[in-house]
Amino acid sequence: MKFTKILQSAATIGVFGFSAFAAQAQETIKVGLIAAFSGPFADYGKQMEGGIKAYMKQHGDKVAGKKIEIIIRDTTGPSPEIAKRLAQELVVRDKVDFLAGFGLTPEALAVAPVAEQAKKPMIIMNAATSIITTKSNYIARVSMTLPQVSGPMAIWAGKNGIKRVVTLVTDYGPGIDAETAFKTNFIGGGGQVLESIRVPLRNPEFAPFIQRIKDAKPDAVFIFVPAGEQGIAFMKGYRERGLAEAGIRVIGTGDLTDDHVLPVMGDAILGVITTFHYSAAHDSPENKAFLKSFADANPNGGRPNFMAVGAYDGMAAIYEVSRRLNGKIDGDKAMAVLKGLKINSPRGPIMIDPVTRDVVQTVYVRKVEKVGGEVYNVEFDKFANMKDTGK
Secondary structure (H helix, E strand, O other), rough: OOEEEOOOOOOOHHOOOOOHHHHHHHHHEEEEEEEEOOOHHHHHHHHHHHHHHHHHHHHEEEEOOOEEEEEEEEEEOOOHHHHHHHHHHHHHHOOOEEEEEEOOOOHHHHHHHHHHHHHHOEOOOOOOOHHHHHOOOOOOOOOOOOOHHHHHHHHHHHOOOOOEEEEEEEEEEHHHHHHHHHHHHHOOOOEEEEEEEOOOOOOOOOOOHHHHHHHOOEEEEEEEOOOOOHHHHHHHHHHHOOOOOOEEEEEEEEOOOOOHHHHHHHHOOOOOEEEEOOOOOOOHHHHHHHHHHHHOOOOOOOOHHHHHHHHHHHHHHHHHHHHHHHOOOHHHHHHHHHOEEEEEEEEEEEEOOOOOEEEEHHHHHHEEEEEOOOOEEEEEEEEEOOOOOOO
């Protein structure tokens, strides 16, 4: 399989002449992967790359007689200006057939006009703000939306003795979506939201917010923070300031208990309840095959998370489009294939809604438990056929 890794600048483009690109284009299907591979969200890009490698190891690097080439671009994100520039370079200079990746909403929104103008199918492998698919007719999302996973958490909480909640979310599109969906469903079910706290996207200091939560004395705190280090930081403060002893439960979206960092969080995260679309502990033949392929393709990759699965399924969509179009990628024809496309994912069956181009999938209720001495998100309930509810 061919991965071309290029960081911010496009300086290496000049190594090849345009005639070489033209010849190569006839033999390859090019996927421009735009994500953060360095900076505070570097794990996002690395998980996506790992998921792509897992898919290509399992299914080969050719489809419709053409080689799949992945061209990696690093936004250092969240950097919407860089993402847009990289997308323009991928379209104009590299002549990519697909744009893909997008760990962060601001970057996906910045690239949407490029996809629209160039008529390039744009596969969202993670970014989760509801409005993204409305910003271009050439966007399809295989990951999730925050309303899709936050609403079920509110419904579950209301039915399980949680009546008074404080919400804490990151102050950008996905966090606001999560807060809105949770509050709408929780209040609609008779619950009370005592306070709604929003924290900065970059380097939030959780201590004062955690104290406010403790002082409010809710039954639970509902959390959305981007997957990774922020979840570790919040849970550390939660334990240190005695919220568990005060009887304040933690509920949230699965970003908080991200599979990739869960082993590092250890016992401090036990008992946390989340709603999400993927767990590494999901029991299915497809997930077992995915975990094996991920480990084989990424010997030092650790445990894969939902971003790896989003990229894995994104490649499944790209391969299917390429197969059905016999390797001749046309934007409008590609979108026609994507609308209504069904994929047997490691998370369970998913479908791209033919109207919204957003993913329809099962959302699971999970509890962090020890399995074989390691912590996992163990699924115990579910909401089937969940659509995005945020538009």
